[in-house]
Amino acid sequence: MAWIKRHLITFAALAVLAYTLVPNVIVAVFSFNDPKGKFNYTFNEFSTDAWTNPCGAPGICDSLGLSLRIGITASIIATILGTMIAFALGRYRFRGRSATNLLIFMPMATPEVVMGSSLLTLFLMAGIPAGPVAILIAHIMFCVSFVVVAVKARVATLDPRLEEAAADLGANPTQTFLRVTLPLAAPGIAAGGLLAFSLSFDDYIITNFNASPSSITFPMYVWGAAQRGVPVQVYAIGTVMFLIALGVVVAGQVVGARRNRQVA
Amino acid sequence: MGDTTVDRTGKGDLSLVALTKSFATFTAVHPLDLTIEAGSFFALLGPSGCGKTTTLRMIAGLEDPTGGRITIGDEDITDTKAYQRNVNTVFQSYALFPHMTVVDNVMFGLKRRGDKDAKRKAREALELVQLEQVATKRPTQLSGGMQQRVALARALVNRPDVLLLDEPLGALDLKLRRQMQIELKRIQQEVGLTFIHVTHDQEEAMTMADRIAVMNAGRMEQLGDPATLYERPSSTFVANFLGQSNLLRASVLGSESGNGVVRVRSHDTELEVVRDHLPQGVGDVWLGVRPEKLRLGESGGPNRLSGLVRDVSFTGVATQYSVEMPWGQELTVVQQNDGTARARLGENVTVSWAAEHGFALDASQDAEAGAELVDDRG
Amino acid sequence: MADAAVLSTGSSVAEGRRRRNWVPYALLLPGLLWLFVFFVVPMITLASQSLQEGNVDDGFVFTGNVAVYGQALTTYWPQMLRSLLYAGTATVLALVLGYPLAYFIAQKAGRWKNVVLVLVIAPFFTSFLIRTLAWKTILSDNWVVTDWANKLGVTSVLQALGLTANDSLLFSPFAVVMGLTYNFLPFMILPLYATLERLDPRLLEAASDLYASPWQTFRKVTWPLSLPGVVAGTLLTFIPASGDFINARLLGNTQTTMIGAVIDSQFLRVLDYPLAAALSFVLLVIILVLVASYVRKAGTEELL
Known part of the structure; x- marks a missing residue:
């Protein structure tokens, strides 16, 4: 009993961890199902159909491709814009700092449905048609703040003396930025970029307001499928995404750990 | 001192002319005139906030002076940027690039100037600081002492006209600091570059530097070699900041006894001080004597005071006494443990010293100036 | 000395920044402009839309219909x-x-x-x-x-x-x-x-x-x-x-x-x-x- 009491937090933590992981396990298991009927609720029969024929469900790979293109473009642009803002906030004193902070914070403090619908009203009034461009604009908008947060955290820990040392050793401002500042900020920028990509790739609510019938992103495809019956391929793709995410996060941790070991 | 132009580095002396730095609310460095001889080991010594680091940063180009000029030899570098100056700095926290290996750190400056021979020179610099075996490690894998030497190599390898050291030993423990002081001095003599060393540690400054400028509150208090600063401080600040001083209030009696000695009266006792050690045209003075110049008993010289031993602390090589004078002031006496008998607590003793061991300072100064600022770490 | 160094770094940083005052604004401009046009402006159009009357086919007119x-x-x-x-x-x-x-x-x-x-x-x-x-x-x-x-x-x-x-x-x-x-x-x-x-x-x-x-x-x-x-x-x-x-x-x-x-x-x-x-x-x-x-x-x- 005393042993259980002592490790109460550990048990609670592991239970919560299990709670967060159960759906991923289910997704992986059901990607090997050959469902009876159109709803993939019960495990019927083992099958690798979804894995050998991932584009087997009509439209699924088109939507995946669109989501990847939008995700990559949005995350690159949002990372550039967000990194610039993070450097300004982390490195300079300027007037209007609190207004800037507020403007960065606001998109994170606004429900997606409000952002999506308000953008729709703007696009309606400005005559911008719904579609991939509108989606891209929206995704960049809500990703920028998250990039700023990720990069700013890193920039704040950079020692300004390292840049002084570079100047002292004869590096001009451009060389200092490229050889010292940027490599040191890189982990934060990479984290911001990955976060932006995953937010963009996964967004349904805002996208739904700005999509046209011809611009179906992957989450929209899944949403539509959820009403009609989800193809097994969705579960296979979900599993692949989980494994890629796991791989990327593990790689990030390994690189981070190596850096930390050097610091220690 | 600018007349000695021994030109060992080929560039000449560093001169600061009326160099000034003011911020919105205060002046960090009042107009400062200073010439630092090429190839010398120079120390800027002073307490926290005295302006020594600001002065160093102005020389490095990391801080823009509000006024005045900086020249090296005939070249005026006042308006050049930090990266255009042939001046390198060993930073207080080392500021080694954590994303580069040790050798890449050392090559950084050479590469910026497109030196084809960077790799070999970097290896040589690492040999000079005895770190060739860690060339491919990351700085963060090294100990503090090793990082310090990498920072030194990274600056030295560029053969700067002036090498600046900003409290380079501040983060090291006492033993390592002593070792590095000797090491730094050796390297400076080996490479023959001008070193300017900023420190708050008077012992460190005296151990290493050929000349020292003592700074206080943005002004230079005194400039000279370590022995002169110690033996003949020109202000109570220097007297207290460089080692300990006993300061006795005295008035000059003015009668010179022919042998270059002036008589002064302190608390109804007549004392002697060498004429050269007395400021001109001053009637009231602080008469200063270093604790180790005082003797218990009458063997020290003609100046004698009696008092009561209030405290005895044994420190190994020496014993420190606190002797209370009849007017309440306590004099500190340090006696070498050379086998002579020691005084006991509560004993009545005579304290004596020679006329040439005293120095007199204008009494209009605060006797405590600088005393509270001494850092005991050194 | 550490505090003095920090102090002088801080002030020199401020000094250097005063001279190149435009840099932070240049860094902020594109991102903040994006947020302004596609976050702040939509809030205004949203408010405006709510006070309009009409339908999709005939179009909407601003009437200030708070009801x-x-x-x-x-x-x-x-x-x-x-x-x-x-x-x-x-x-x-x-x-x-x-x-x-x-x-x-x-x-x-x-x-x-x-x-x-x-x-x-x-x-x-x-x-x-x-x-x-x-x-x-x-x-x-x-x-x-x-x-x-x-x-x-x-x-x-x-x-x-x-x-x-x-x-x-x-x-x-x-x-x-x-x-x-x-x-x-x-x-x-x-x-x-x-x-x-x-x-x-x-x-x-x-x-x-x-x-x-x-x-x-x-x-x-x-x-x-x-x-x-x-x-x-x-x-x-x-x-x-x-x-x-x-x-x-x-x-x-x-x-x-x-x-x-x-x-x-x-x-x-x-x-x-x-x-x-x-x-x-x-x-x-x-x-x-x-x-x-x-x-x-x-x-x-x-x-x-």
Whole structure:
């Protein structure tokens, strides 16, 4: 009993961890199902159909491709814009700092449905048609703040003396930025970029307001499928995404750990 | 001192002319005139906030002076940027690039100037600081002492006209600091570059530097070699900041006894001080004597005071006494443990010293100036 | 000397910045312009849209029709209230569940720290919708979870609380709140972890050395020091949860509709733009008022 009491937090933590992981396990298991009927609720029969024929469900790979293109473009642009803002906030004193902070914070403090619908009203009034461009604009908008947060955290820990040392050793401002500042900020920028990509790739609510019938992103495809019956391929793709995410996060941790070991 | 132009580095002396730095609310460095001889080991010594680091940063180009000029030899570098100056700095926290290996750190400056021979020179610099075996490690894998030497190599390898050291030993423990002081001095003599060393540690400054400028509150208090600063401080600040001083209030009696000695009266006792050690045209003075110049008993010289031993602390090589004078002031006496008998607590003793061991300072100064600022770490 | 060095660095930094004053503005301009045009301006067009009258075919005209807000609130206050209630409950649950896990990762996991952290972060990078669909499978009647819940009497308790209607778990308020809790849990755990990781374990030792029981140590030391993480985590959970309608749609029934779904369908299916805009604007104002009163304690700089 005393042993259980002592490790109460550990048990609670592991239970919560299990709670967060159960759906991923289910997704992986059901990607090997050959469902009876159109709803993939019960495990019927083992099958690798979804894995050998991932584009087997009509439209699924088109939507995946669109989501990847939008995700990559949005995350690159949002990372550039967000990194610039993070450097300004982390490195300079300027007037209007609190207004800037507020403007960065606001998109994170606004429900997606409000952002999506308000953008729709703007696009309606400005005559911008719904579609991939509108989606891209929206995704960049809500990703920028998250990039700023990720990069700013890193920039704040950079020692300004390292840049002084570079100047002292004869590096001009451009060389200092490229050889010292940027490599040191890189982990934060990479984290911001990955976060932006995953937010963009996964967004349904805002996208739904700005999509046209011809611009179906992957989450929209899944949403539509959820009403009609989800193809097994969705579960296979979900599993692949989980494994890629796991791989990327593990790689990030390994690189981070190596850096930390050097610091220690 | 600018007349000695021994030109060992080929560039000449560093001169600061009326160099000034003011911020919105205060002046960090009042107009400062200073010439630092090429190839010398120079120390800027002073307490926290005295302006020594600001002065160093102005020389490095990391801080823009509000006024005045900086020249090296005939070249005026006042308006050049930090990266255009042939001046390198060993930073207080080392500021080694954590994303580069040790050798890449050392090559950084050479590469910026497109030196084809960077790799070999970097290896040589690492040999000079005895770190060739860690060339491919990351700085963060090294100990503090090793990082310090990498920072030194990274600056030295560029053969700067002036090498600046900003409290380079501040983060090291006492033993390592002593070792590095000797090491730094050796390297400076080996490479023959001008070193300017900023420190708050008077012992460190005296151990290493050929000349020292003592700074206080943005002004230079005194400039000279370590022995002169110690033996003949020109202000109570220097007297207290460089080692300990006993300061006795005295008035000059003015009668010179022919042998270059002036008589002064302190608390109804007549004392002697060498004429050269007395400021001109001053009637009231602080008469200063270093604790180790005082003797218990009458063997020290003609100046004698009696008092009561209030405290005895044994420190190994020496014993420190606190002797209370009849007017309440306590004099500190340090006696070498050379086998002579020691005084006991509560004993009545005579304290004596020679006329040439005293120095007199204008009494209009605060006797405590600088005393509270001494850092005991050194 | 350290303080003087910092002082002079600080002032020189300010000095250098004064000279190249335009640099920060140049860095800020593109990003802030984007946010202004595509975040701030839409809020204005949203407000404007809500005060227009007309229909999609004939176009909308600005009439300043404030009555639409009255109509929106009288018709949809149950959905609005339900959204805040569900989001609030999910936030509290996420805090209760997330805190032990965050504490465990930060203070107890030791060499497993990074592994556990990866396991918490990785699902967050996989599709929200697919994971919610997985819950639909898990909670469906065909599965063991419902069986056990029935056998252990959990469903009776849930029914008594009005969280489920019958012996099924799926398509109930319970399922919706559970889905919201699950989906936004990482947003709670990560800020909590960030503050708890900075917590010096020696403080906890000092507290117990000074005769504090584990519970008192938590109340008087751990909890107050983790408040910035609690504030950030609760906001990052509550805000998206309040506007979410995916969980309500996939895991709930017609009685669990949240305000996000109403806005979505009014805009995209009913095409009553003014009403939809008014609802959206009301939701924004409610969230802003709640957040502002909450943030007043913490400050935005702290949250970023």
